[in-house]
Amino acid sequence: MSGALDATFRSASARIVGALAACYHDLDLAEEAFAEACARAAQAWQSAIPERPDGWLYIVAGRYALDLIRKRRVRDSLRAEEPEIEPSADEMMLDDSHLIPDERLRLIFVCCHPAIAPDARAALTLRTVCGLDTGEIAHAFLTSEAALAQRLVRAKRKIAEAGVPFEIPGPNLWAERLDAVLSTLEVAYSKAHEDAAGTGPHSAYAAEILNLSQTLAELLPEEPDVLALAALVRFCEARRPARTDAAGSMIPLSEQDPAKWDRVLIRAGDAYLKRAFELQASGARLLQTGIHAAWCRRQNLDEPPPWPKVLALYDSLVAIADNPITRLNRIVALAEIHGYDTALEEVDRLHSAALEGFLPFRAVRADLLRKAGRTAEARADYDAALTLQPAPAESAWLMRQRNEMQQ
Amino acid sequence: MNYALLIYENESAYGSEKNNPALQEIVEKHMSFSQELGPKRLGGAGLAGTYVATTVRTTNGTKSVHDGPFAETKEQLGGFYLIEAADLDEAIDIAKRVPLQPDGAIEIRPLLGG
Numbered sequence: 392m393s394g395a396l397d398a399t400f401r402s403a404s405a406r407i408v409g410a411l412a413a414c415y416h417d418l419d420l421a422e423e424a425f426a427e428a429c430a431r432a433a434q435a436w437q438s439a440i441p442e443r444p445d446g447w448l449y450i451v452a453g454r455y456a457l458d459l460i461r462k463r464r465v466r467d468s469l470r471a472e473e474p475e476i477e478p479s480a481d482e483m484m485l486d487d488s489h490l491i492p493d494e495r496l497r498l499i500f501v502c503c504h505p506a507i508a509p510d511a512r513a514a515l516t517l518r519t520v521c522g523l524d525t526g527e528i529a530h531a532f533l534t535s536e537a538a539l540a541q542r543l544v545r546a547k548r549k550i551a552e553a554g555v556p557f558e559i560p561g562p563n564l565w566a567e568r569l570d571a572v573l574s575t576l577e578v579a580y581s582k583a584h585e586d587a588a589g590t591g592p593h594s595a596y597a598a599e600i601l602n603l604s605q606t607l608a609e610l611l612p613e614e615p616d617v618l619a620l621a622a623l624v625r626f627c628e629a630r631r632p633a634r635t636d637a638a639g640s641m642i643p644l645s646e647q648d649p650a651k652w653d654r655v656l657i658r659a660g661d662a663y664l665k666r667a668f669e670l671q672a673s674g675a676r677l678l679q680t681g682i683h684a685a686w687c688r689r690q691n692l693d694e695p696p697p698w699p700k701v702l703a704l705y706d707s708l709v710a711i712a713d714n715p716i717t718r719l720n721r722i723v724a725l726a727e728i729h730g731y732d733t734a735l736e737e738v739d740r741l742h743s744a745a746l747e748g749f750l751p752f753r754a755v756r757a758d759l760l761r762k763a764g765r766t767a768e769a770r771a772d773y774d775a776a777l778t779l780q781p782a783p784a785e786s787a788w789l790m791r792q793r794n795e796m797q798q
Numbered sequence: 799m800n801y802a803l804l805i806y807e808n809e810s811a812y813g814s815e816k817n818n819p820a821l822q823e824i825v826e827k828h829m830s831f832s833q834e835l836g837p838k839r840l841g842g843a844g845l846a847g848t849y850v851a852t853t854v855r856t857t858n859g860t861k862s863v864h865d866g867p868f869a870e871t872k873e874q875l876g877g878f879y880l881i882e883a884a885d886l887d888e889a890i891d892i893a894k895r896v897p898l899q900p901d902g903a904i905e906i907r908p909l910l911g912g
Contacts, residue, residue, distance in 0.1 A: 505863035506852040545849060548814075549865065552850045 395440065400429045403445045404522030405498070405606075406491050410449065411456055412501070413494035416557050418519060418547045420456055428452035435477065449491045450478040495520055496610045497559055502546075503572040504555050511546035512571075513579035514539060520606075521599050531596035532582065569611075573620055573676070576604060580624055597631075600624055608663060618667035619676040625660030626683035629653040640787035645696045645727075649689045657687045675712040678704055698727040715746055719755055731763035750779040754789060766796050800840060800909040801881050801889045806873040807902035809847050827897035828877075835881065835892070842879035873902060880909070 404425060411421035428451040432444070441447050502516040514532065517523045523531075529539040549555070560568040580600045601624055608621040633651035636642055664684050667677055682704045685697045705721035718741055726734030738756050746752040757772035773793035781789060812821040825844070832839055848867040855862055867874060879896065883889040886906070893904040 506865055508865040511865075549850055552846060553852060
């Protein structure tokens with residue numbers, strides 16, 4: 392029973408906390424009222440969960456919130472009688488979709504407002520929109536629960552006291568604010584994706600980002616970047632089962648067995664991306680996702696990797712969003728088509744002080760040097776990469792590549 | 799001449815709650831100081847703590863929004879007075895009387911055109 396209750400509470404959390412927060416412009420109040428409703432439900436539902444638990448929770452949380460506000464106003468004066476808080480049979484007749492306003496989008500914009508500290512945005516979104524508790528989020532962010540709780544308190548206080556609007560931004564702010572939302576989800580997802588083995592603390596968290604990106608795509612079905620992000624997360628998650636070998640070592644994308652990829656997720660990703668390209672011909676997020684889509688089209692290891700397509704997409708991407716990381720990824724594809732020596736020339740042109748201690752740079756350079764037969768130099772770069780604290784799966788892979796080279 | 803008196807103090811002394819006794823005490827002092835200044839006080843305000851600050855920064859012409867104050871310093875801008883004084887000496891005299899913690903600073907800046 393308690394498992395079923397927890398699941399009910401979690402799935403109801405976003406809608407109800409969102410609706411109450413939007414109504415009272417107070418995240419703390421909304422959360423407190425929802426927690427109280429859950430506590431009362433745990434008592435009231437001992438024999439059976441009602442037919443429409445969300446409606447019950449919403450009505451109870453709403454009344455409790457009002458009661459809290461009233462008590463705050465008359466604090467220290469005589470205690471009024473407790474009002475009847477549980478819903479009547481009549482009230483339970485209303486359909487949930489009419490009863491509970493869907494304010495999740497407003498809530499996402501509030502949580503990802505650029506005036507909120509970047510390291511708090513994703514945590515706050517997961518807390519209020521996905522209903523994760525602080526322990527779970529702390530686990531996902533590899534931080535202590537106390538530190539995370541404090542970060543959330545600070546962020547909620549900022550929202551309440553600085554006057555962050557509980558509104559969906561208007562057209563003049565739309566692009567900037569939507570970008571803040573999408574970057575928040577991207578950063579949060581990249582944290583989940585770093586863990587190649589998929590068994591670490593981030594794996595369940597990736598599922599939440601999968602849900603959140605879908606929710607956002609349902610709420611904003613006409614925004615190409617939103618659809619591209621939903622697709623990107625699906626393509627990456629689809630490949631998770633093939634990302635490591637039995638020994639826990641990372642397998643690079645071109646060597647992963649496509650038979651192990653999740654075709655259901657890939658089809659869902661394809662549908663989102665197709666729609667995104669119908670709405671907009673190009674764009675950095677669309678091209679980036681297009682590269683993942685190209686890989687996911689591969690059916691088995693006998694089929695050649697889609698390097699020409701990948702290189703063409705990186706060429707387009709560099710033309711509109713040039714940065715060293717995109718260039719580095721482009722070089723990986725370039726090497727497979729124009730050869731390792733050409734690629735190494737480009738890598739060394741890219742070389743700058745900023746990339747010196749950047750793990751992907753060292754790893755890519757080491758790999759190219761190894762393939763070009765420049766063993767001694769390759770070994771030096773592998774050693775440099777290994778000092779940059781790669782995740783265990785990547786570390787195992789780098790170590791193996793290094794040791795397999797002829798002395 | 800018109801001057802701004804900018805009050806810099808370590809805001810942590812006031813805690814984060816509105817009913818903090820240290821905060822209530824200084825607010826009362828400011829209220830009576832304002833009365834004392836009479837028509838010499840043209841305006842002014844206390845500011846909420848930097849935990850609630852937001853900064854819009856421009857870098858190479860590009861604007862971006864950040865959580866937090868312009869600079870993390872030991873002492874923060876916590877409020878200001880706009881005053882009218884005959885000259886800097888009178889402004890300094892007034893600045894010395896602005897309620898302050900045992901450690902802190904008042905920066906006196908003439909208003910442009912005033």
